[in-house]
Amino acid sequence: MLEVWGRRNSINVITVMWAVGELGLAHRRHDVGGSFGGLDTAAFRAMNPGGRVPTIDDDGVILFESNAIVRYLCRRYGHGGLLPDDEVGCALADQWMEWHKTTLYPPTIELFWAIVRTEPALRDPAAIERLSRSLAGPLTILEDRLAKRSYVAGERLTTADIPIGPAIRRILDLAIERPPLPHIQAWYDRLCERPAFREHVLFPYGSNPAEWYRFEREGVATGG
Ligand SMILES: N[C@@H](CCC(=O)N[C@@H](CS)C(=O)NCC(=O)O)C(=O)O
Numbered sequence: 001m002l003e004v005w006g007r008r009n010s011i012n013v014i015t016v017m018w019a020v021g022e023l024g025l026a027h028r029r030h031d032v033g034g035s036f037g038g039l040d041t042a043a044f045r046a047m048n049p050g051g052r053v054p055t056i057d058d059d060g061v062i063l064f065e066s067n068a069i070v071r072y073l074c075r076r077y078g079h080g081g082l083l084p085d086d087e088v089g090c091a092l093a094d095q096w097m098e099w100h101k102t103t104l105y106p107p108t109i110e111l112f113w114a115i116v117r118t119e120p121a122l123r124d125p126a127a128i129e130r131l132s133r134s135l136a137g138p139l140t141i142l143e144d145r146l147a148k149r150s151y152v153a154g155e156r157l158t159t160a161d162i163p164i165g166p167a168i169r170r171i172l173d174l175a176i177e178r179p180p181l182p183h184i185q186a187w188y189d190r191l192c193e194r195p196a197f198r199e200h201v202l203f204p205y206g207s208n209p210a211e212w213y214r215f216e217r218e219g220v221a222t223g224g
Contacts, residue, residue: 001027002020002026002027002028002056002057002058002073003027003058004028004030005029005030005032005048005056006030006031007033007216008029008031008200008203009212009215010054011166012052012054012066013029013033013066014166015070016054016056018197019073019074019082019162020200021196022157022196023082032044034213035213039051047062047064054066058072058073066163067100067101067163070159070162070163071094071097083158084158084160089153089154089158093152093159093160096145096153096164097159097160097163099138099141100163104138104164104167105167107135108135108167108170111128111135111176112170114127116174116205117212119208128176132176132178136179139171139179140179142164143181143182143183146183146187147183151187152187157194161187165191166201169201172184203215
């Protein structure tokens with residue numbers, strides 16, 4: 001059975017779990033990382049020498065790096081589901097996954113840490129404003145992309161949407177200055193209609209570190 005190591009509130013674990021949900025894969029998830037610890041054991045380091053989540057063991061296939069795991073699961077079990085139909089479509093979806101990791105994700109995570117993962121009294125408004133400005137460019141690129149199609153790679157959900165959806169959820173949750181994003185909002189609303197997105201992406205994480213850790217601990221290992 002597919003085993004996934006990672007706390008459910010890690011954005012990279014969420015990305016993998018959303019794909020697992022969309023593909024309907026039987027799995028067992030283990031709460032490690034964050035306040036659960038468990039990343040420094042010899043057994044975990046043997047699977048992932050960097051000691052990060054998510055990490056999977058799919059009947060002996062051990063992998064880390066969330067986007068690589070999503071592609072592996074979709075290639076192995078997708079049967080046309082989340083993969084585009086041809087090589088060029090796959091290349092385009094890969095392009096947007098790379099864009100997510102290199103361009104959208106870094107300022108998203110920095111901003112999330114500057115707000116949700118920082119005590120309100122210690123937040124730095126100037127840094128928050130600078131980071132919000134740095135997100136405007138990537139958001140405008142995605143907004144233009146989604147103005148012309150229903151999903152990132154075309155007219156149906158593919159691997160390209162999987163890592164971008166959880167990042168956009170966090171961006172839309174934050175009370176920050178943003179350019180108008182009607183097409184991103186319409187796409188996001190479509191994602192929110194999907195049961196797997198609701199189950200794995202849309203759960204509460206609070207608005208400050210105390211709430212974050214409370215919600216982290218409330219999640220229990222799930223299988224299905
Ligand atoms: N590029 C990796 C990043 C993995 C990563 O940095 N994961 C974070 C959680 S989002 C982690 O393991 N943090 C340590 C912890 O949770 O204790 C991926 O996409 O999977």
